[in-house]
Amino acid sequence: MSRVRTCLWFAREGEAEAAAAFYCTLAPESRIDQVLRPGRDGPAMLVEFTLAGTPYAALNGGATEKPSASASISLMTKDQAETDRVWQAILDNGGREGLCGWLTDRWGVTWQVYPEAVLDLAFSDDKAASLRVQEAIRGMVKLDLAALRAAHEGEKVS
Structure with missing residues (x-):
C-alpha cells in the first residue's frame, strides 16, 4: 500500500x-x-x-473548499487515440476545454491529458526543436502529437 x-x-x-x-x-x-x-x-x-x-x-x-487549477491530474496516454478517447469522455461528461492540453471535468477538477511521446519532444536535447514544440503546445487546446512531431522537425504547424 x-x-x-x-x-x-x-x-x-x-x-x-x-x-x-x-x-x-x-x-x-x-x-x-x-x-x-x-x-x-x-x-x-x-x-x-x-x-x-x-x-x-x-x-x-x-x-467550504473548491477545486483549483493550481493542482491537476496529469494523465499520460499511450498514444493520440487514447488521448482523444479520454478527452472526449471528459467533455461528454460535462467537462470544458482549456489550453495547452488542459481541461476541467464537471466537478471542477483540472486535468492534463497528453500522449507520453510529447515529453520526449518537449524535453528534446535539440533545444531549438524543444522550443518549437513548446511554442506549438501554447497554440493548442487538445495536444496533437502529429503536429508536435512536425514542429519538432521544423515543419509548419497550422
Missing part, C-alpha cells in the same frame, strides 16, 4: 463516489478500492481508488 495519495475534495454529497467511478473508466489499471459510508445506506464519505496505477482518495467534504 502506498503511503502517499492525493485527496480530491468534492463539495456536494455523492460527488466523490460518482467522480471516482467515472475516473476509473478513463484509464487502464484503475479501480475503486474501498468506500467508507458513515451510515448503512448513506452516501460515501470517502472513496479510495486507483487511477492508472496511482492511488487517490475522493472526499465528500462539503462546499
Whole structure:
C-alpha cells in the first residue's frame, strides 16, 4: 500500500463516489478500492481508488473548499487515440476545454491529458526543436502529437 495519495475534495454529497467511478473508466489499471459510508445506506464519505496505477482518495467534504487549477491530474496516454478517447469522455461528461492540453471535468477538477511521446519532444536535447514544440503546445487546446512531431522537425504547424 502506498503511503502517499492525493485527496480530491468534492463539495456536494455523492460527488466523490460518482467522480471516482467515472475516473476509473478513463484509464487502464484503475479501480475503486474501498468506500467508507458513515451510515448503512448513506452516501460515501470517502472513496479510495486507483487511477492508472496511482492511488487517490475522493472526499465528500462539503462546499467550504473548491477545486483549483493550481493542482491537476496529469494523465499520460499511450498514444493520440487514447488521448482523444479520454478527452472526449471528459467533455461528454460535462467537462470544458482549456489550453495547452488542459481541461476541467464537471466537478471542477483540472486535468492534463497528453500522449507520453510529447515529453520526449518537449524535453528534446535539440533545444531549438524543444522550443518549437513548446511554442506549438501554447497554440493548442487538445495536444496533437502529429503536429508536435512536425514542429519538432521544423515543419509548419497550422
